[in-house]
Every structure is written in C-alpha cells, then in structure tokens.
Amino acid sequence: MADLPPVELLVCVKCRRELDVPEGGTRPGEALHAELANRTMSEGVTLKAVECLSNCSSGCSVAVRGGAQRWTYVYGNLMEDRDADMVVDGISKYAATADGIVPWRERPEHFRKNCIARIPPQEF
Amino acid sequence: MADLPPVELLVCVKCRRELDVPEGGTRPGEALHAELANRTMSEGVTLKAVECLSNCSSGCSVAVRGGAQRWTYVYGNLMEDRDADMVVDGISKYAATADGIVPWRERPEHFRKNCIARIPPQEF
Numbered sequence: 001m002a003d004l005p006p007v008e009l010l011v012c013v014k015c016r017r018e019l020d021v022p023e024g025g026t027r028p029g030e031a032l033h034a035e036l037a038n039r040t041m042s043e044g045v046t047l048k049a050v051e052c053l054s055n056c057s058s059g060c061s062v063a064v065r066g067g068a069q070r071w072t073y074v075y076g077n078l079m080e081d082r083d084a085d086m087v088v089d090g091i092s093k094y095a096a097t098a099d100g101i102v103p104w105r106e107r108p109e110h111f112r113k114n115c116i117a118r119i120p121p122q123e124f
Numbered sequence: 125m126a127d128l129p130p131v132e133l134l135v136c137v138k139c140r141r142e143l144d145v146p147e148g149g150t151r152p153g154e155a156l157h158a159e160l161a162n163r164t165m166s167e168g169v170t171l172k173a174v175e176c177l178s179n180c181s182s183g184c185s186v187a188v189r190g191g192a193q194r195w196t197y198v199y200g201n202l203m204e205d206r207d208a209d210m211v212v213d214g215i216s217k218y219a220a221t222a223d224g225i226v227p228w229r230e231r232p233e234h235f236r237k238n239c240i241a242r243i244p245p246q247e248f
Binding site: 010050052053054055061063065072073074115116117118119120124 | 134174176177178179185187189196197198239240241242243244248
C-alpha cells in the first residue's frame with residue numbers, strides 16, 4: 001500500500017448523538033475518537049478530530065478521504081462503545097483501494113447500511 | 125470573485141427520489157440537472173452530472189465543493205420542479221466565500237434544513 005495516497009479518518013468529536021450531555025461531560029463523538037485513538041490504524045491512515053460533519057441526527061459520524069483519486073464517504077449511526085473495531089476494519093479496506101471503492105460484500109455491514117453520503121474524487 | 129478557486133456543483137443524475145421510474149423514463153435527478161443546466165451559474169461555478177451520492181433515501185441530491193480551502197456540502201430532498209433557482213442562489217453565495225461557509229441566515233432555508241453532511245477543507 002506504500003504507493004497509495006494517505007488516508008484521513010475524520011471523526012466528529014462534537015457529536016452528542018442527540019443525547020443530553022451535561023456541561024463538561026464527554027460527548028459520544030469524543031468517546032468514539034478516544035476509542036479509535038486507542039487502536040492501531042493501518043499504514044497510511046491518520047485519525048483526525050473534526051468539528052461537526054452536519055450529520056447530527058444520525059451521529060456519531062466519521063468521514064474518510066484520501067487523495068484526489070478516491071471517493072470520500074460519510075458514515076453515521078456509530079456507537080462509541082461498539083463500533084471502533086468495525087471502523088478500523090472498514091477504513092483499512094478503504095485505504096487498500098486506489099479509488100476508495102471497497103467491493104460491496106467486503107464492506108462492514110454497518111458501512112453498507114449507514115452510508116450517509118459519498119463525494120466523487122476530485123479528479124473524475 | 126476572480127481570486128477565489130472555482131466551484132463544482134455536482135448533481136446526482138441517477139436519483140429516482142424513491143419513485144418508480146419506468147425503463148427509459150427521465151429520472152428526477154436527471155430532470156434536476158436539466159433544470160440547472162438551463163440556468164446561468166455564477167462566475168466560477170461549473171455544473172457536473174455525477175452518479176449516486178449515496179443519499180438515495182433523501183434525494184434528489186447535490187454536492188458542492190471548490191478548492192482545498194472550502195468545506196464540501198451535501199444537500200438533499202431537492203425537488204426537480206421547484207428547487208433549481210434556490211440551488212443556484214445558494215451555490216452563488218457559497219462561491220463568494222473563501223471557506224465555503226455562508227453565514228447561517230444568508231443560506232436558503234432549504235439548505236439550512238436539508239444539509240445531509242459536510243466535509244472539512246482538505247487543508248485545515
């Protein structure tokens with residue numbers, strides 16, 4: 001994979017997942033980011049905390065992108081205490097592609113069912 | 125606006141808007157693209173037809189992006205026979221910004237209520 005462009009895994013750390021988070025409390029998005037930060041990412045994958053992916057009604061949310069030739073994907077309805085390993089697996093498969101399109105059957109089931117949107121490559 | 129990067133307005137022409145479109149019939153996404161193609165875009169804005177933005181349950185859909193410093197936005201629930209002028213207006217305001225963030229009150233109401241997701245700038 002050394003010849004493929006690097007991948008960014010963007011995690012919305014502001015997501016409340018429509019819960020009532022008390023002042024100073026840990027938001028679900030922050031907890032998801034922390035879980036992911038505790039995992040080993042595939043080569044070339046960088047985890048980044050971002051603010052609001054505007055998918056608030058279907059959070060928690062991540063976006064993944066990587067270079068001008070790959071599609072960008074947004075995934076939602078993630079649970080901070082359940083989905084970190086699945087996200088690492090799905091992003092690892094994404095990072096192994098040149099265009100960002102992982103064959104349908106190889107995608108984690110959650111990704112198949114909770115793709116919020118995708119954006120074409122910069123060059124298409 | 126001559127010093128701002130160009131903007132791409134991407135329209136999903138495959139969208140059926142969950143309707144039963146007969147074989148060979150015009151899909152709602154295609155009709156929306158045709159309506160937009162009949163409008164004059166702001167300077168620097170290019171209309172492009174794309175395939176499936178994976179927002180099928182909330183179509184019709186468009187995405188807008190433009191350069192490494194702007195946020196990318198996906199908007200949904202667009203009606204091909206109603207929303208073309210509003211889209212042109214909203215994209216025009218987007219194209220006038222350096223970061224893609226149009227002040228909330230200046231955004232068309234439909235954009236405020238139907239933002240499906242947004243992706244941070246490439247450089248942030």
